[in-house]
Amino acid sequence: MTEWLPLLQSLWFNHAPVLLLLSFVLLYPVGYPVAFQLSALALAFGWVGVQTGLISTDRMSDLPHLLFSDLLFDSSLLCLPLLLLLTEFMVATGQMERASRAIKGYSDPAWLTIDQASRAKRKSQIRIKSAVEVDVGRRSLFMTMFTPASLLMIIVARLFELSPEAMTFVLLVPASLMCGVYLVNWLFDLWVDAHLQRLRDRAGLADSIAHKGAAVAAQGRMVRLAKLIFDVAPLFFLVALAVLLLLHWKLTLPTTFSVLACAIMLLSILQGRFSPASLAKAACRSLAATGNLAAMMLAAYCFHLVFLSLGGTDLLADSTNLLASLDPLTRAWWLLFLVLGCLVALGLFVDWILLTFILLPMLRPFFASLDFSSLLSPLWSEFAIARGDMAANSDPDLSLSALHPFQMLSLLDQYAPTRLWMAALVWLALLTSVVTYTRQSGELTTGQRGSGELGHKQPQIGLALFFILQLIGLTLVLIMPQAVFWLPAHVIG
Numbered sequence: 001m002t003e004w005l006p007l008l009q010s011l012w013f014n015h016a017p018v019l020l021l022l023s024f025v026l027l028y029p030v031g032y033p034v035a036f037q038l039s040a041l042a043l044a045f046g047w048v049g050v051q052t053g054l055i056s057t058d059r060m061s062d063l064p065h066l067l068f069s070d071l072l073f074d075s076s077l078l079c080l081p082l083l084l085l086l087t088e089f090m091v092a093t094g095q096m097e098r099a100s101r102a103i104k105g106y107s108d109p110a111w112l113t114i115d116q117a118s119r120a121k122r123k124s125q126i127r128i129k130s131a132v133e134v135d136v137g138r139r140s141l142f143m144t145m146f147t148p149a150s151l152l153m154i155i156v157a158r159l160f161e162l163s164p165e166a167m168t169f170v171l172l173v174p175a176s177l178m179c180g181v182y183l184v185n186w187l188f189d190l191w192v193d194a195h196l197q198r199l200r201d202r203a204g205l206a207d208s209i210a211h212k213g214a215a216v217a218a219q220g221r222m223v224r225l226a227k228l229i230f231d232v233a234p235l236f237f238l239v240a241l242a243v244l245l246l247l248h249w250k251l252t253l254p255t256t257f258s259v260l261a262c263a264i265m266l267l268s269i270l271q272g273r274f275s276p277a278s279l280a281k282a283a284c285r286s287l288a289a290t291g292n293l294a295a296m297m298l299a300a301y302c303f304h305l306v307f308l309s310l311g312g313t314d315l316l317a318d319s320t321n322l323l324a325s326l327d328p329l330t331r332a333w334w335l336l337f338l339v340l341g342c343l344v345a346l347g348l349f350v351d352w353i354l355l356t357f358i359l360l361p362m363l364r365p366f367f368a369s370l371d372f373s374s375l376l377s378p379l380w381s382e383f384a385i386a387r388g389d390m391a392a393n394s395d396p397d398l399s400l401s402a403l404h405p406f407q408m409l410s411l412l413d414q415y416a417p418t419r420l421w422m423a424a425l426v427w428l429a430l431l432t433s434v435v436t437y438t439r440q441s442g443e444l445t446t447g448q449r450g451s452g453e454l455g456h457k458q459p460q461i462g463l464a465l466f467f468i469l470q471l472i473g474l475t476l477v478l479i480m481p482q483a484v485f486w487l488p489a490h491v492i493g
Helices: 005-031 034-049 057-061 062-070 075-093 095-107 110-129 141-159 162-201 207-220 221-248 251-269 277-321 328-346 350-362 364-369 371-382 416-441 463-479 482-492
Strands: none
Touching: 005 034, 005 277, 034 057, 034 277, 034 350, 062 277, 075 095, 075 141, 075 251, 075 277, 095 162, 095 277, 095 328, 110 207, 110 371, 141 162, 141 416, 162 221, 162 416, 162 463, 162 482, 221 251, 251 277, 277 350, 277 364, 328 350, 328 364, 328 416, 350 364, 350 416, 364 371, 371 416, 416 463, 416 482, 463 482
């Protein structure tokens, strides 16, 4: 035993941060909650670090103060519970589900009959499984992706010391383009499916009952059009309201989320879908999700703090010296490709929450060492013409998160563009990880509506399609930073 003691001491004092990461990798497959694993490892390694003198007691005694100042009192994180409340309200009131059903019903009349049978079967299954039927709403594909994408936006903004509002302006154009591509693909798939079904009906491949149902539904085209307008119009209203609140009235993101949540409640009242019980359940679900997210953030923060205190700062500093022989711009490009490639590839195997809360803070020194000012400053100057008096008097050490979002966009050329651009790239890379992981975990699925010859295949949700579209968006932002700078420049102009 005495022979092993010097080896263990040398291993601990020289490689403590690596041992901490390796312990988490070995413990993660056990299946315990990630927040519990991170907290337990941070506590155990922190205690051993204090006992061996690797971590100062002052560092650990400052932990409660750091938790309150950096996390609990961070105004930008106020967006998280309001965002979760907004999304749960949308699910509870069925806004996205109603719009999706209306579009499918208008494009394929026979789908309405099949969908009604499917919904009735689903309700009967709920009654069989539980004595009390609970209607919690169904999450559409959009809602499955919207919540993690918005959470990523807020967390990435905090990492790059940007306000959530500024991050919204940066991502609005590329995110709108990506949503447009997804929507066009979905509508095209619906159109092809409906067209093939009509051809089968004309050829007599469907039985007379389904053919009669389709014919009756086809006679009510105006009724279906009115239903389509009635169900889809609220979504356009919510999008227009969000744009007005952010761009025209320039409200903060927490205020915008609060107003949108109230607007959804009013819409549900007008649609006759308001139920205090369902809204209370939605509020409880959002509260539970907020608690889980807060526990994860606190545990990840403690884990990261212990990692840095054990020597992780030196380890990360040494890692940033990779490719030091190259010129600064070439080295920055290689490191950027390496980091983005890791984020995209790890999404095939690792949950996006782990990438966001554990890996992303560790990559912060990499981002801080990258300098693209020679490339991006001319583009930023070309777009941001009006900057105000603050540009000439701004402090280069001033934190962007301490400024109003619209003041932030009027900083010096060499300060803002790199952070804005890299934040957009990291968000797109992490969104690719979200798509791939949720697709493989079964949250994004395909299915069959109906049975037999009358079965309608749902629009394809292929991993390859989403992955390729995300990579196209990431590549476009890489080669065209103007897509990131256009809207922020017009906001300050």
